[in-house]
Amino acid sequence: MVNVLIVLAAILAGTAFLLALYRFVKGPSPADRIVAFDVMTIVTITGIVLTALVEGRGVYLDVALIYALLSFLGVIVVARYLEGGF
């Protein structure tokens, strides 16, 4: 029962990742690609924590936390570059 739910959740998250990847490749403007990149990193965070659940190791939760912080910084840096900052 629980294994079926975990596999179903992995399929849903993978489909969301593929849809965001489609928008990342096809997006007309760079803002679309930034938004798609943000969604991809959020889905990846859920994937990392799902890995922690399947493997039974709590270390991956710290990995997911650091990944969330760094992905936020990446989005901020790209947005500031588009505004002509630096």
Add this chain to the structure above:
Amino acid sequence: MSGLLEILGGLLLVAGTAFLLFGGIGLVRMPDVFNRIQAGTKATTLGTLLSLPDRCRMYAA
């Protein structure tokens, strides 16, 4: 009790990833950049918050 907790956590996990999927669908089908920002941030934030309490059973077991 532990089995019930696991099933409840699994259902929350599926609900959260379903919201992630809704965010992805909105990211593809919305017509404008701002609508895509709306669909891509709020739905995925709710999906992450719904799928995180499932990991409580790693420590509650």
